[in-house]
Amino acid sequence: MMRNTVGKLVWGAALSTMMGVAVAGDVLLIEKVEERMMRDLPRNGLTQQQVEERYGEPNSKHAPVGDPPITRWIYDDFNVYFEYDLVIESVLHHDAIMREVEARSEP
Incomplete structure (x- = not known):
């Protein structure tokens, strides 16, 4: 039981970290698109x-x-x-x- 709970915590932490990176990547992509649109x-x-x-x-x-x-x-x-x-x-x-x-x- 304890091992199963620890496993869930580890996967939950990994998923949270990956979601944070994905959000940061989305923001950067949006900034890139905005920058390209502003450029001549x-x-x-x-x-x-x-x-x-x-x-x-x-x-x-x-x-x-x-x-x-x-x-x-x-x-x-x-x-x-x-x-x-x-x-x-x-x-x-x-x-x-x-x-x-x-x-x-x-x-």
């Missing part, structure tokens, strides 16, 4: 020339990979992915998101 990132459908005119020369350009060819450009705070010549996705770097979240939370 290259929109889907822009050409490579339009991106370069608006955001400047990227730090690096990776060669196209695969078929269709996917190209990645790396900027300070985000990456831009192109299929052929058109933007298909812009992704913020994790550290850029965290800097913005921390800056907003400071008094």
